[in-house]
Amino acid sequence: MRAAVLEQPGAPLSVVDDVEIIAPRVGEVRVRVRYCSLCHSDYSVVKGTFPVAEPIIVGHEAAGVVESVGPGVTHLQPGDAVVLNAIYPCGQCYFCQRGEHSICAHATQALITHALPDGETGLSRQGRRVLRGVGVGALAEFVVAPAASAVKIDADIPLDLACVTGCAVRTGVGAVLNTARVVEGATVLILGAGGVGLSTVQGARLAAASTIIVSDPVAERREAALRLGASHVVDPTREDPLAIAYGLTNGIGVDYAFETAGAAALIELGITATRPGGTTICVGAPPFDQSVTIQNAVLFASMEKKLMGSLLGGAHASYDILRLLAFWRAGRLDLASLITQRRPLAEINEAFADLGAGKGIRTVIEIG
Template sequence: MRAALLASPASPLVMADVQCVDPGPGQVRVRVTHCGLCHSDLTMIDAPESLTPIILGHEAAGIVDAVGPGVGTLAEGDHVMLSPFGPCGVCYWCVRGETTLCASAATMFMGTMPDGSVPFSVDGQPVYRGLGVAGFGELTMVAASAAVKIDPDVPLEVAAVIGCAIQTGVGAVLNTAKVEEGATVLVMGLGGVGMSVVQGARLAGASRIFASDPVADRRNASAAFGATDLVDPADTDVVAHVQEATNGIGVDYAFDAAGAGPLVEAGLAATRNGGTTVMVGAPALEHSVTINPAVVHLITEKKLLGCMFGGCNSQREVPRLLSLWQNGRLDLEPMITARRPIHEINAGLDDLRSSIGIRTVFDLS
């Protein structure tokens, strides 16, 4: 199969011929048709000590190519959306409904399948499976629980975008923060995840949605997704603007959708006493967060929440999101601002580094 491979850290991806084994027990092999490009992929690509060689891409959809022993929920030819998390369903976290904390699914960060195996190789040497999906290849392997069957009428490029951006952003609002109707919300960072947070806030019935990003095109686009107040952080103090606009109270909820320590600190400053700041974007390891002295944090009762993948169980969440899309309440097609063949992946990465567009989807069909 063809795959876009990160052969060494902080280097351009290369197209390579990669071997993929047959699925083992509880696994499915999927022929990937579309894969979105997320900033988490870029973070791993540009990191000086990334695990390599590795196939990245974790926002994918495709068609089941083969099923392993014991898989009764999927069959060859099924259309599926792939999730970075394939929960085991039986561990301490899964039985509590906290599937994104599943001990088995955590192997996505180690480049292996949940059983520790690596399904890919080049010339007999193992190739790691990046971020739980490895969607930048024509074939991939996932646990059956990480493949959500969808109706064949759903365009696979649309399903791909649900895989990370939509689930993470909308889930951060509905599952993690549990934003209530009439709340005020600040969203910082308007890439694919940030736009999805805006949409989630709109779905929740937020009365006011402040959207902040230094890129004018993204700010302007956010209005169509539900943002009510557009803020340019390059020439406006976001915290001061939000405080003034809310009569010195602050917003009920703030979301860092870019993954930056300073934005988390801004969220804590922008929220009201008793308000909530949610970390949605994945910050680099060198980022840290400084909060007020402990007693101030205690007195103000402000809350800081971590949010992994929007707290989503994809088997439950994807049908809900698709239903919202089919009923005209969730905008998916406008999230895709560029479509490229997979061999143009480095050009797509350059666009992402330059904050061009919202989501690029690669065609591997």
Template sequence: MPRAAVCREIGSPLEIVDVDLQAPKAGEVRVRLGASGVCHSDLSVTNGTLLSPLPSVLGHEGAGVVEEVGEGVTNLAPGDHVVISWVPQCGECYFCKHGQGELCEPGSAAAMSGGLLDMTSRFSAGGQPLFQMAASGTFSEETVVPAIGAVKIPGDMPLAAAALIGCGVLTGFGAAVNTADIAKGDTVAVVGCGGVGLNVIQGARHAGAERIIAVDMNDGKLQTAQKFGATDLVNASDGDPVATVMELSGGRGADVAFEVIGLADTIDQTFNMARRGGQAVLVGVPKMDVMTTIPAALGFVIMEKQIRGCWYGSSNVHQDIPKYARLYTEGKLMLDELISNEITLGGVNDALANMGSGSIARSVIKYS
């Protein structure tokens, strides 16, 4: 019987409990988790920023080994090493066929339902059903997920590093290489240098940005950002970060500015950091009632700026996960350096509480 971390109500610590896990149904696989990253989105469920049905097995950034496959699964077999995608991508719906797999219709419905593609979960405890976060539930020693939400990786890749691809890397690196239009030599600003922001930075570097301005209020995060490729560090608590970015870019502004926090004030700042004709890419997830007001004529028409939303790094997981695994093995993608702490499942509440620390990029649960 696997153990899992369950969120029962907003504002309460996660409970570590024994859970029952059904066998995979048709089109599903059972995965023995090797590792799971502790992501800010998990914290956002516990504090109500992200709406998710409860009680739920949290976790959505994981990697493991396939234990069992359901009827009709031909692309995976027991023993395969996989990264979990919290937006399963079918490849057949309108959005998948239009190059927007991150918006997959059945995958998105499953992720929001607290279940799998049939909208039901495979977890229960004490005879009572438990939802599973984002069709994943990786805060568990084992989980069942749609086969289209498990992407095969090389068997020799460390699962702790692979787990981070499942959310932080796909979201952040993908924002830079898929969502944004970064040209070689561009100046980029990244507002928010947590785990996802660090991946935006290394994605921008990979895309050819020459100057990468990291903006945060925590000096520890800024120092880490420098290790991932930031060329300039701006502590937003020392003055007006927009003015500083303007000064660093010759008064013009950044070619592309990324917001990776999800606050109204930082969204406005990010838009104002972008140059005329530039882009502001919104990566951080705000609370559902957050609004922003931008002058239509001056902001969009006369200055020809763009705002782009970014969900899951605009990723095609079936292409991008193998690509990022290859970049890691080639030494072109920093994953081990993202891991600040390796913890057991019992340490998950401390990891959530310490998420704002400047010394923590990612805590990773390792399962024995």
């Protein structure tokens, strides 16, 4: 099949047509990928921030059509339109049994290893194994995946819009509704206004937050944040987000702070910006070498502040993808505004260059 392969971190991706992919096995499906939008996590692998030692196909925010199903798969059939998911519930592990589907042991292990849950990748090229990047490996004509990771959607939903629900929208909206469970009338600070940050803005609007403050250095993204529901925007190169947050909350701090840019320093800023009893949610994915320091642990504890992680919005894939698309149908969630460019697979390196330079919000790659 045709795919964009990264041979080593930091090198350009090569669009090749000789990647071999297995047929679906028991409990698996093969999906013809139509669209895959680019996420910063993919960029981190490409640039070596999240290092890998083998050839890899990245891309995990994707939608397509089921081509074939393996034995035992009954809820999907060829021709079904689906959104692919890096994290999905196996239904059997310790975490799934406790309703913590977003940290399913099988799916998170596959996400970390860039392989299928059994350790195989199902991909090879010229005799070498190829990794299934960020849990999916969707910058390719086909993906073989556990059937539970492919969520069937209505056939009339445009796949180029649906693909962004696989990560960005699911992550941002889910961080608000599932992880933080933002209450009506709350005050919210969002640090970063990329695809995930702008989805967090929309989540805060859906939750009926009273004040939604968004900090981002890119003017285009601040303007988009205002269109999508932010009440105030901050240029952190010219203003102090902390001072703005305290100024808008009568000096007590915000109820919730969301770090969505993948920078540990912004997590620390969020902790400082929240009020006593407030919550900071880590939504972005900082580099492995970045750590968070709580300057005064006893003060943090005595003020009853909270620090939470959120993986892909704490979502249950088969429920939340359909919920997000229902919001879109009802006009309550804007997917189209997140997509600022579309490119063919042949222009994958140009698309990643734009992502690295902070140009646009989401670029959707047309696979076929």
